Amino acid sequence: MERLIINEVQEVSCDRCSISALCLPGELSDADRAALNQIVQRARPVRKGACLFRAGDRADSVFALRTGSLKSFRVTPEGAEHVTGFFLPGEVVGLESLANGAHTHTAVALDTSLVCRIPLDQFDALSVRIPTMRRQLVRVMSRELNDAQERLADARHAGAPATFAGFLLDLSDRLQRRGLETRCFMLPMSRGEIASYLGLTQETVSRVIARLQQDGMIAIHAREVRIVDEQAMRALARCGLHGCRPTPE
Amino acid sequence: MERLIINEVQEVSCDRCSISALCLPGELSDADRAALNQIVQRARPVRKGACLFRAGDRADSVFALRTGSLKSFRVTPEGAEHVTGFFLPGEVVGLESLANGAHTHTAVALDTSLVCRIPLDQFDALSVRIPTMRRQLVRVMSRELNDAQERLADARHAGAPATFAGFLLDLSDRLQRRGLETRCFMLPMSRGEIASYLGLTQETVSRVIARLQQDGMIAIHAREVRIVDEQAMRALARCGLHGCRPTPE
DNA sequence: CGTTACTTTGAGGTCCGTCAAGGCCGGTGG
DNA sequence: CCACCGGCCTTGACGGACCTCAAAGTAACG
Structure with a gap:
């Protein structure tokens, strides 16, 4: 593995x-x-x-x-x-x-x-x-x-799924910068900490994860993440509220 | 005046x-x-x-x-x-x-x-x-x-009234730092620009202003602001969603 | 194996965004 | 001077996203 x-x-x-x-x-x-x-x-x-x-x-x-x-x-x-x-x-x-x-x-x-x-x-x-x-x-x-301002810009405009997708991709990018595995890694923090960081609730984070998983974009067991469809994730993270729905179909 | x-x-x-x-x-x-x-x-x-x-x-x-x-x-x-x-x-x-x-x-x-x-x-x-x-x-x-992170922290947790109150107080504090009048000043920007900055809509900003005014916390005519009840404003800006309602009474 | 913390899932309410219409100026031109 | 126009601001009705409250399921620890 x-x-x-x-x-x-x-x-x-x-x-x-x-x-x-x-x-x-x-x-x-x-x-x-x-x-x-x-x-x-x-x-x-x-x-x-x-x-x-x-x-x-x-x-x-x-x-x-x-x-x-x-x-x-x-x-x-x-x-x-x-x-x-x-x-x-x-x-x-x-x-x-x-x-x-x-x-x-x-x-x-x-x-x-x-x-x-x-x-x-x-x-x-x-x-x-x-x-x-x-x-x-x-x-x-x-x-x-710059990063802080960028995150600030997204914070309000992006929905919860986009926010969370952005979070995962940010982690992935930071791992890449250090030359580590980017698609499959372990989250060191709890759901509650993610929620606090993103300004959401535990429950919303949990629901978003379930949704992204059943849409086939990610796979999570406990704290082990696998980014399955990076394309879709980046698209989701990129668009705020306007234009693209969480699930366009 | x-x-x-x-x-x-x-x-x-x-x-x-x-x-x-x-x-x-x-x-x-x-x-x-x-x-x-x-x-x-x-x-x-x-x-x-x-x-x-x-x-x-x-x-x-x-x-x-x-x-x-x-x-x-x-x-x-x-x-x-x-x-x-x-x-x-x-x-x-x-x-x-x-x-x-x-x-x-x-x-x-x-x-x-x-x-x-x-x-x-x-x-x-x-x-x-x-x-x-x-x-x-x-x-x-x-x-x-530090400021950016603080604003980021508030962005999600605070409601629109608290966010806007914080915005006005921030301006006021910055004027004070320069030794200028802090309670009564002119906004150099439009409602739309405020909204964009705070991650809200023009309409919400407008409504919040109306609300704060009728609650007697501020007085606004066009772009001229007067902070009437600074105490209440600070209290409003401080509390996020939990605990204190926009109008506690 | 029990306790505890973490996570998931559900039902209902609220805040704010969207859409739409109308008011308030300041500017321009007749 | 007034009429018209456009930008900016306000106000209302409605719907959706997310928070709250509540409870059950799961994993980690002794």
């Missing part, structure tokens, strides 16, 4: 890791890469369910996820937890908290995870010497900003 | 402008500020309805708005225009386009506007010498990222 399970993923090598992409826009010299490698603090395991950081903690570092998966969330004044993001191996966590020096989210491991810590002041010092490095930080943040 | 009209706002002095906030986290020396002032290209008037930049244009600068107001939008594959942001005097435009070197949005003046252009390469060169400057760029982007 050719599926790849996210939480079984091998440790990500540095040139696959997007922290490394922080300094590898047009390749980085070996010397510079070594310098970066030296300020990165590796091997800090976070057990499933444990916090990488909590809202309110001092934010003087960013983190790169090497193995496992994380979610980040806020807690609303009413006490409900709102999931704001999921993180896969090779991705950067904590960028949004640099503004005020304190984390605005809490980050929790969905699976036991290994992360690298990059102290900001050291990174800053290094970035003075390496131009590509500071430019790439801006670039990464800019990209995130 | 103590209202202040956005498009009559005086030119924003440099220490009120958030481009300046790019380098003024804990104050900047006069010499450094002068250096920044020199790379900023001023006085480039954009007439109402004209483009500051178009999607696809090379993005090698960011812009600071001095006078007037802008909107930024994408055009969906179906040809509909989706508003992604509004900009008031003292705010920075174009940050989200730094990733790929090309603008992802189009920016259009809602009123005749004056902008400053900051060439990125020159800014970058300057930031090497001035540590606070490069840190503050990260800080500004981080803040934007």
Whole structure:
């Protein structure tokens, strides 16, 4: 069976890791890469369910996820937890908290995870010497900003099926960026967390999944997903409310 | 009458402008500020309805708005225009386009506007010498990222009234940040543009306005807004769907 | 094997989008 | 000065998508 399970993923090598992409826009010299490698603090395991950081903690570092998966969330004044993001191996966590020096989210491991810590002041010092490095930080943040706005654009206009399809495809694309299996993978999060992230309810997510499955676009058993008809999925995700019905026929 | 009209706002002095906030986290020396002032290209008037930049244009600068107001939008594959942001005097435009070197949005003046252009390469060169400057760029982007995520969180959970209330309060807060009148101001954009920005329809926006007005929370004539009951507005904006009804009585 | 958390499925209500018509200006031209 | 026109805004009726509430089924853990 050719599926790849996210939480079984091998440790990500540095040139696959997007922290490394922080300094590898047009390749980085070996010397510079070594310098970066030296300020990165590796091997800090976070057990499933444990916090990488909590809202309110001092934010003087960013983190790169090497193995496992994380979610980040806020807690609303009413006490409900709102999931704001999921993180896969090779991705950067904590960028949004640099503004005020304190984390605005809490980050929790969905699976036991290994992360690298990059102290900001050291990174800053290094970035003075390496131009590509500071430019790439801006670039990464800019990209995130763009993504956030794009998701914001879709959030209201797309129906629940389109939203969920977009979610799966986003995961798939992010796996591809790391060179992993894109059609068949394991969801590290629960239905409720997906729902919270997408701004839907557990029940709606469940129903949408059932629908997409019986339409033959995906196959899900528990948390194992297979994207069967990627074409149809992309079409579904692309169109908002107008024009194309969830099932056109 | 103590209202202040956005498009009559005086030119924003440099220490009120958030481009300046790019380098003024804990104050900047006069010499450094002068250096920044020199790379900023001023006085480039954009007439109402004209483009500051178009999607696809090379993005090698960011812009600071001095006078007037802008909107930024994408055009969906179906040809509909989706508003992604509004900009008031003292705010920075174009940050989200730094990733790929090309603008992802189009920016259009809602009123005749004056902008400053900051060439990125020159800014970058300057930031090497001035540590606070490069840190503050990260800080500004981080803040934007945070805002975007917050809006994303609200988008689905909040009803239309809460969404609109949040929109007005956001404008009010941004005016306050610039030291302008916060309770009574002029909307530079149409109902349709508000609707597009919030992911609602023109009609819903209109209805919500009518409702908030008859509830005594705001007063609107045409594009002139007065926030009457800020307490109630904040309470409305804060709560999503759960707990508090639009009109609790 | 029982407890607990997660997931699925069903029935009913509500908010908002759609469609449609009418009002309020500002502009243009007679 | 007025009539006409077009854009923008408002208001109403209706239907559908999704949330709420409720309960049963399933998987993971001790």
